[in-house]
Amino acid sequence: MLNFKFKNTTDIRFGEGRIDSELHEVIAQFGNNVLLTYGGGSIKKSGLYERVLKALDGLNVTELSGIEPNPKIDSVRAGQKLVKENDIDVILAVGGGSVIDASKVIGSAKFYDADPWDLVLDPSKRHSINQLPIVDILTLSATGTEMNAGSVISNPETNQKLGSFGPNTPAVSFLDPTLTYSVSKWQTAAGSIDIFSHLTEQYFDKAENIDITRGQMEGIYRSVIKWAPIALQDPENYDARANLMWASTQALNGWVRVGNENGWTVHPIEHELSAYYDITHGVGLGILTPRWMKFVLSAETLPRFAEFGRNVWGINNDNDQVVAELAIQKTYDWVKSLEVPTTLPGVDITDDKHFDVMAASAVKVGNLATGAYVAMTPADVRGLFEQSMTTDGFED
Amino acid sequence: MLNFKFKNTTDIRFGEGRIDSELHEVIAQFGNNVLLTYGGGSIKKSGLYERVLKALDGLNVTELSGIEPNPKIDSVRAGQKLVKENDIDVILAVGGGSVIDASKVIGSAKFYDADPWDLVLDPSKRHSINQLPIVDILTLSATGTEMNAGSVISNPETNQKLGSFGPNTPAVSFLDPTLTYSVSKWQTAAGSIDIFSHLTEQYFDKAENIDITRGQMEGIYRSVIKWAPIALQDPENYDARANLMWASTQALNGWVRVGNENGWTVHPIEHELSAYYDITHGVGLGILTPRWMKFVLSAETLPRFAEFGRNVWGINNDNDQVVAELAIQKTYDWVKSLEVPTTLPGVDITDDKHFDVMAASAVKVGNLATGAYVAMTPADVRGLFEQSMTTDGFED
Numbered sequence: 001m002l003n004f005k006f007k008n009t010t011d012i013r014f015g016e017g018r019i020d021s022e023l024h025e026v027i028a029q030f031g032n033n034v035l036l037t038y039g040g041g042s043i044k045k046s047g048l049y050e051r052v053l054k055a056l057d058g059l060n061v062t063e064l065s066g067i068e069p070n071p072k073i074d075s076v077r078a079g080q081k082l083v084k085e086n087d088i089d090v091i092l093a094v095g096g097g098s099v100i101d102a103s104k105v106i107g108s109a110k111f112y113d114a115d116p117w118d119l120v121l122d123p124s125k126r127h128s129i130n131q132l133p134i135v136d137i138l139t140l141s142a143t144g145t146e147m148n149a150g151s152v153i154s155n156p157e158t159n160q161k162l163g164s165f166g167p168n169t170p171a172v173s174f175l176d177p178t179l180t181y182s183v184s185k186w187q188t189a190a191g192s193i194d195i196f197s198h199l200t201e202q203y204f205d206k207a208e209n210i211d212i213t214r215g216q217m218e219g220i221y222r223s224v225i226k227w228a229p230i231a232l233q234d235p236e237n238y239d240a241r242a243n244l245m246w247a248s249t250q251a252l253n254g255w256v257r258v259g260n261e262n263g264w265t266v267h268p269i270e271h272e273l274s275a276y277y278d279i280t281h282g283v284g285l286g287i288l289t290p291r292w293m294k295f296v297l298s299a300e301t302l303p304r305f306a307e308f309g310r311n312v313w314g315i316n317n318d319n320d321q322v323v324a325e326l327a328i329q330k331t332y333d334w335v336k337s338l339e340v341p342t343t344l345p346g347v348d349i350t351d352d353k354h355f356d357v358m359a360a361s362a363v364k365v366g367n368l369a370t371g372a373y374v375a376m377t378p379a380d381v382r383g384l385f386e387q388s389m390t391t392d393g394f395e396d
Numbered sequence: 397m398l399n400f401k402f403k404n405t406t407d408i409r410f411g412e413g414r415i416d417s418e419l420h421e422v423i424a425q426f427g428n429n430v431l432l433t434y435g436g437g438s439i440k441k442s443g444l445y446e447r448v449l450k451a452l453d454g455l456n457v458t459e460l461s462g463i464e465p466n467p468k469i470d471s472v473r474a475g476q477k478l479v480k481e482n483d484i485d486v487i488l489a490v491g492g493g494s495v496i497d498a499s500k501v502i503g504s505a506k507f508y509d510a511d512p513w514d515l516v517l518d519p520s521k522r523h524s525i526n527q528l529p530i531v532d533i534l535t536l537s538a539t540g541t542e543m544n545a546g547s548v549i550s551n552p553e554t555n556q557k558l559g560s561f562g563p564n565t566p567a568v569s570f571l572d573p574t575l576t577y578s579v580s581k582w583q584t585a586a587g588s589i590d591i592f593s594h595l596t597e598q599y600f601d602k603a604e605n606i607d608i609t610r611g612q613m614e615g616i617y618r619s620v621i622k623w624a625p626i627a628l629q630d631p632e633n634y635d636a637r638a639n640l641m642w643a644s645t646q647a648l649n650g651w652v653r654v655g656n657e658n659g660w661t662v663h664p665i666e667h668e669l670s671a672y673y674d675i676t677h678g679v680g681l682g683i684l685t686p687r688w689m690k691f692v693l694s695a696e697t698l699p700r701f702a703e704f705g706r707n708v709w710g711i712n713n714d715n716d717q718v719v720a721e722l723a724i725q726k727t728y729d730w731v732k733s734l735e736v737p738t739t740l741p742g743v744d745i746t747d748d749k750h751f752d753v754m755a756a757s758a759v760k761v762g763n764l765a766t767g768a769y770v771a772m773t774p775a776d777v778r779g780l781f782e783q784s785m786t787t788d789g790f791e792d
Binding site: 001012208209226 | 397398399400401402403404405406407408409410411412413414604605606607608609610611612613614615616617618619622623634635638639642643646651654655712
């Protein structure tokens with residue numbers, strides 16, 4: 001159990017109906033000039049946009065819409081212009097991970113006078129400048145951005161999709177599970193797999209004897225495994241949406257990382273897929289994760305897999321190897337049960353033309369040669385991509 | 397899953413050796429005038445006192461020592477005098493729950509001009525005034541005070557032991573597991589039982605479908621159950637001390653309470669025992685808890701006990717009633733394995749002369765008639781005390 005620091009000051013407002021009564025006061029504490037950010041307009045269809053504007057009555061609202069999934073640096077550039085021109089005091093991000101991620105970097109870009117892609121390329125730059133407070137209203141349970149300092153920003157010109165960490169987590173996050181009732185099966189599945197993957201990146205860690213953290217993760221895992229299929233079939237099930245939303249937050253607010261040693265593996269590999277093919281991040285993770293598990297399973301990692309199988313999947317068997325292999329198959333089955341593709345051809349990736357350059361980039365960006373749970377070479381990563389072309393190795 | 401708010405800004409510095417390098421800067425950010433609070437002098441024996449003074453070199457240090465277990469309002473009164481006279485900017489509490497609890501109320505008392513017992517009696521008073529920042533160095537894993545806003549203060553003149561909640565959690569908490577190496581078996585056991593009890597008060601709750609929170613608690617439970625006996629037998633086992641310390645914090649920082657409905661039961665009952673007999677809080681909890689579990693077990697609560705038995709104690713049995721009863725016996729066995737008394741006569745409470753007045757007070761203070769997981773009358777509480785006089789009902 002390594003030494004660690006933990007501090008997370010985000011003010012969580014969880015539950016139905018808080019926006020109408022609490023949002024105005026929450027925003028107004030930071031000033032009168034608000035940048036309202038959102039995505040493709042689904043918040044207008046759902047009526048949320050009207051509710052938000054009503055709550056903001058009396059404040060000066062500037063809007064930035066059209067922030068896309070896998071948010072692009074161009075949205076940040078547009079936001080930078082607006083926050084400077086309108087002397088914005090606070091950003092209200094209404095949406096999923098993409099809107100909130102972009103808003104965080106825009107919050108830094110107000111205090112930076114050059115191209116904000118610099119801020120993504122050089123993490124130290126964001127920590128040397130101020131950041132506008134971010135208030136968010138989450139509409140998709142997935143990335144955990146609602147209670148962490150991270151963003152993932154894409155640059156289509158350079159085929160880069162990079163993590164960027166600012167100095168602050170959101171000031172206030174409104175988590176209303178009913179706002180996710182309208183999330184599609186596809187996005188519900190992708191978000192749930194993203195949460196599962198966040199846990200996996202942190203559960204499979206070299207650190208020993210951090211039983212509390214791992215035990216907590218096992219509880220979150222079980223909840224996601226249980227409630228994701230229910231949310232798919234019964235989209236207005238409050239308990240399903242509430243557990244997924246809180247799981248999203250818990251899985252990536254730093255809490256279950258404490259005491260850990262190594263970095264992440266599947267995310268940087270998936271980021272290559274999303275950067276080259278713009279596929280849905282969670283779906284990419286669902287394809288890669290079971291293959292990655294097979295890759296890392298060894299005599300050395302067997303005890304962790306056995307724990308995973310018994311405490312997460314409830315497998316009752318005395319043979320660790322049997323438990324481990326069954327746990328990997330169950331992971332595959334769960335992804336498949338969420339009605340998303342389990343191979344790369346399923347997301348229209350049908351040839352290997354970018355595999356080598358993607359593999360090399362994943363190893364470099366993700367520091368997989370030295371910082372991973374199990375080290376990976378570019379050839380190893382290419383192997384994962386190749387294995388993801390078919391269902392071989394799994395009962396399908 | 398009820399609506400909830402969650403915000404906890406405590407800055408956690410976990411691990412060995414941080415004090416020497418980080419304490420000065422942490423304290424100095426708040427000002428130069430420091431009130432150093434501690435207990436009976438064990439920190440002088442251990443050398444911690446010298447390390448702390450060295451780290452505080454250059455700051456103006458006033459000391460308040462002698463804060464006792466079950467801290468008394470007189471210590472708060474003495475502290476109030478010192479913080480006012482010396483225009484204290486920040487309180488550094490070095491010790492266990494008692495020292496930190498008292499320091500929090502002293503932090504409020506600086507801004508109050510009458511008897512600080514008023515602040516304990518009327519919670520709203522503390523929220524209407526300022527509070528000095530508290531920095532603590534924890535030396536006992538138990539109460540969770542290191543990351544919450546609560547204190548428990550006793551008034552021997554009135555036989556009252558009351559909870560008091562201020563506006564802020566500690567600003568910074570240093571959690572160094574090695575500082576608990578010297579904690580006695582008795583205190584290690586009592587602290588571990590206290591953690592177990594905090595989980596129990598929150599796990600047995602009427603709220604349905606808060607799977608994430610319950611799943612997290614199950615992980616913390618298993619860790620405490622596993623590591624407490626190891627810490628008893630091998631007091632310098634870092635992993636044991638680290639898991640217990642982090643469990644202490646996790647069990648009572650608000651995290652595992654979110655979405656819950658009802659109040660606590662065993663704590664207010666135990667507070668009567670400590671108030672009348674000054675017994676060790678955790679030992680009292682260990683005596684009462686298995687009897688309380690028997691009292692609340694019913695057809696209605698059976699599903700929760702079955703979950704508790706399977707997910708916390710790992711009991712493999714298809715019969716819920718069998719699982720529940722075995723889980724209660726295992727709870728009793730675990731307390732006993734920690735080498736503490738399991739009956740009231742074991743802590744020298746040998747007659748029932750105060751039982752009626754204690755029972756009436758517990759119901760009133762704890763709001764047990766309407767706010768508990770299972771309602772309790774004074775007669776029910778008296779029954780718990782009576783059952784605690786012998787080992788009847790348990791395999792001992």
